[in-house]
Amino acid sequence: MFEKRYYYLIKIQYLGYRFHGWQKQPDVKTLHLMIDRTLKYILGDTRFKTLGAGRTDAMVSANEAALELFIYNNPIDDFDSFLDLFNHNLPQDIRALSINEVDKTFNIIQDSKVKEYHYVFSQGQKNHPFCAPILTTILEPLNIDLMKEGAKLFEGSHYYKTYCYKATDKGEYHRTIEHCKIVDNDIYKANFFPQESYVFIVRGKGFMRNQIRLMMGCLIKLGRGEVTLDYIKESLKEDSKEVMDYIAPASGLILHKLDFE
Numbered sequence: 001m002f003e004k005r006y007y008y009l010i011k012i013q014y015l016g017y018r019f020h021g022w023q024k025q026p027d028v029k030t031l032h033l034m035i036d037r038t039l040k041y042i043l044g045d046t047r048f049k050t051l052g053a054g055r056t057d058a059m060v061s062a063n064e065a066a067l068e069l070f071i072y073n074n075p076i077d078d079f080d081s082f083l084d085l086f087n088h089n090l091p092q093d094i095r096a097l098s099i100n101e102v103d104k105t106f107n108i109i110q111d112s113k114v115k116e117y118h119y120v121f122s123q124g125q126k127n128h129p130f131c132a133p134i135l136t137t138i139l140e141p142l143n144i145d146l147m148k149e150g151a152k153l154f155e156g157s158h159y160y161k162t163y164c165y166k167a168t169d170k171g172e173y174h175r176t177i178e179h180c181k182i183v184d185n186d187i188y189k190a191n192f193f194p195q196e197s198y199v200f201i202v203r204g205k206g207f208m209r210n211q212i213r214l215m216m217g218c219l220i221k222l223g224r225g226e227v228t229l230d231y232i233k234e235s236l237k238e239d240s241k242e243v244m245d246y247i248a249p250a251s252g253l254i255l256h257k258l259d260f261e
Contacts, residue, residue: 003047007102008069008076011258015093016061017133017251023055031056031094035067038089042082047072053108053258054115057210061134062255063118064097068108076101112205114178116257119200119216119248120188123223128192135188135197136252142223144198148182150222150232151200154215155180158236162244163218165210175211179203182219201256210247217246 012035020028024036036050053066076082079099086096120135123142127135154177161173185197200216218235221227235242 003072005104006071006075007104007106008071008099009102009106009108009260010067010069010099011097012065012067013063013095013097014061014065015133016056016059018093019058021056021058021060022052034091034094038086039069042085042089043071046074051108053113054255056255057250057253059133059250060253060255061251064257065255066108066258066260068102068106069099112261114203114205114259114261115207115255116179116201116203117207117212118187118254118256119202119212119252120185120197120254121200121216121220121248121252122194122197125194127194130190130192131194133251134254135193136249138220138223140224142220143225144182144223146229147219147223150219150229151180151182153229153232153236154202159238159240160208160211160236162235162240162242163211163214164208165214165247167208167243171208173208175204175206175208177202177204212253213248213250214244214246216248216252218244220248221246 014031019031022031024030024032032052039048039050049070051068056062083096083099090096121138122135123138123140126139127137131137157174157176159173160175161167161171164171164173167173180202182198182200185199187199200219202212218227218232222232234240
C-alpha cells in the first residue's frame with residue numbers, strides 16, 4: 001500500500017541541564033527521546049519519524065534548535081492547535097517555537113545552515129547556584145580584554161584540528177568561522193546573575209565535536225596567562241601539532257540561532 005509522506009520543520013528551545021544531550025541512548029534521558037515520546041502520545045497511531053539538525057552534548061542548551069518531522073498519511077491540519085498540544089505535553093524545559101511544512105527535497109542534515117553559538121561565563125567570584133544551568137563560573141580572575149583579542153583570531157578560514165575532540169589524521173579540519181567575539185553580556189539576564197558576565201559568540205556553517213568548548217577552553221587559558229595570542233595563531237596553522245587539553249564546561253554553551261540557507 002502506497003503511503004504519502006508529509007514533511008515539517010519544527011523549531012524548538014530547551015534547557016539542557018538535566019538531559020544527556022540530544023541523541024537517544026540506552027537508559028538515560030535525552031532530548032530526542034523526550035520529544036519522540038511526546039509526539040507518540042499526541043499523534044496516537046499515526047506513524048512518524050524525526051531527525052535533528054545536529055547533536056548537542058549533555059547539559060548544552062538551545063535558544064533555537066530544529067528538527068524535521070516526517071508524518072505518514074495523516075497531515076497536520078492546524079499548526080496552532082498542534083503547537084498548543086505539543087507544548088502542553090512536553091516537559092517544562094522543552095518548548096516548541098514554530099512549525100512549517102517543507103517539501104521532500106528539504107534535508108535537515110544535509111541542507112546548508114548557519115549556527116550561532118553563545119558561551120556565557122563570568123570570572124573571579126562564586127555565583128548564585130541558580131546560574132549553573134546556563135552560565136559557567138571561572139573562579140580565577142581573567143584578562144577579559146586579552147580574551148577579546150584572542151577570540152577575534154578564530155574568525156575567518158583556518159585549520160581547526162587543535163580544536164576537535166579526539167581528532168584523527170583523516171578528518172577535514174579546514175573550517176570558516178564567520179563571526180567570533182566576546183562581548184559584555186546584555187543578552188541573558190536574571191536578578192541572581194553576577195553584576196558582570198560575558199558571552200563568547202561564534203557563528204559559522206560547520207563545527208566539529210566540542211569545537212566551541214575547546215576554543216573557549218583556550219580563551220580561558222589565555223585569560224589565565226597560561227597561553228599567549230601567538231599560541232592561538234600557531235594552533236590554527238596546518239602544520240600545528242597542538243592538542244587543546246582543556247574543554248570548557250558544557251553548561252555555559254547555548255545554541256542561540258539556526259538559519260537554513
